[in-house]
Amino acid sequence: SQTIHQWPATLVQPVGSPLSLECTVEGTSNPNLYWYRQAAGRGLQLLFYSVGIGQISSEVPQNLSASRPQDRQFILSSKKLLLSDSGFYLCAWVLGTANTEAFFGQGTRLTVV
Amino acid sequence: QQPVQSPQAVILREGEDAVINCSSSKALYSVHWYRQKHGEAPVFLMILLKGGEQKGHEKISASFNEKKQQSSLYLTASQLSYSGTYFCGTRPFGNEKLTFGTGTRLTIIP
Numbered sequence: 001s002q003t004i005h006q007w008p009a010t011l012v013q014p015v016g017s018p019l020s021l022e023c024t025v026e027g028t029s030n031p032n033l034y035w036y037r038q039a040a041g042r043g044l045q046l047l048f049y050s051v052g053i054g055q056i057s058s059e060v061p062q063n064l065s066a067s068r069p070q071d072r073q074f075i076l077s078s079k080k081l082l083l084s085d086s087g088f089y090l091c092a093w094v095l096g097t098a099n100t101e102a103f104f105g106q107g108t109r110l111t112v113v
Numbered sequence: 114q115q116p117v118q119s120p121q122a123v124i125l126r127e128g129e130d131a132v133i134n135c136s137s138s139k140a141l142y143s144v145h146w147y148r149q150k151h152g153e154a155p156v157f158l159m160i161l162l163k164g165g166e167q168k169g170h171e172k173i174s175a176s177f178n179e180k181k182q183q184s185s186l187y188l189t190a191s192q193l194s195y196s197g198t199y200f201c202g203t204r205p206f207g208n209e210k211l212t213f214g215t216g217t218r219l220t221i222i223p
Contacts, residue, residue, distance in 0.1 A: 032209050043115065044155070044200060044213035051209050059210075090154060094211065099143045099162060102202065102211055104154035 002027035006091045006105030013112055019064075019078040021108050023091030026072065031093040033074040034102070035066055038088040050074060051096065086112045114138055116203045118214040125191050125221050133186040133217045135201030144177050144184040145202035145211070148195075155200060158186075188219070196221045 006023045013019060025031050035047040046059045048066035056066050063082050067075045074091060091105040116137040125131055135144065143162050147155035161177035161184060173195075175186045188195055201214040 032211075034211060036213070043215040045115075046210065046212050049210055057210070088152075092211075094209075096209075099160070099204065101145060101157040101160055102147075103157075107154050109152075 002093075002103065004091065004093055004103055004105045006108060008108060009106065010109045011111070013081050013110065015083060015112055016080050019076070019081050019085070019110070021076040021089055021091075021110075023074045023076075023105055024072055025093045028093070028095060029071060030096040031072065032096050033068065034092040034094070035074065035076050036090045036092065038090065040087070044090065048076070081112045083112050086110055115212055116201055116214040118199075118201060118217050120217060121215070122218040123220070125219070127193060127221055127223055128190055131188045131191060131219060133188075133199050133201075133219075135184045135186070135203070135214050137182045137203050137205075139182065139203070139205045141177075141179065141182055141203050142206045143204045144175070145204075146175055146184075146186050147200045147202065147213075148197045149200065149216075150197045158199075191219075191221050193221050193223065195219060 003026045032051050034049045036044045037047055038044050049057050050068045053068055064078050089108045092102045094102045116135050119134045123131055145160050146158040149155040159175055161175055172189045177184045199217045202211050204211050
């Protein structure tokens, strides 16, 4: 069966520090991968999505970047965090060749202090 | 561009019905519906594809009007467990982007 792992679950980082969040998918190949951010009490903002290794589409100009070094690995990074980067970050995958549901990781709650 | 949901929030008594609407400015290939409990990841409810609709759960159903680029989620005889925030997700034609709406917060009271 397919599973998605996202870590860490919570993170407290000082302003100006770097960030690396990792998401891996098991049990499938060539998934579409997505990073979302959710501010407190708000909707899901699409940050990046990827349809293959090295292929990244950026939705919102910001302080973040994403990479997909392997088929089932998706990484969200920042060189210098801002206070506004705080939020709940969710990784999701969708089977690449079919229009099916999205499966979400458990999320990372990031607090920038 | 995010799809727009309405209402933003609704409070119901147990047993009452609710309708949540989702509207997009783009032609859609599919519409997804999810429910999120506080602090948790969204959970899939159902997906509606061009040319049809798919019912995912008992007492929770949805419709998809392709021409109007709209979808509605229907919750009948609501239960306490239905509380949470509902999101619609949309995928346009020829694009793998999955964008979620602004969310509808549903509160069910006894």
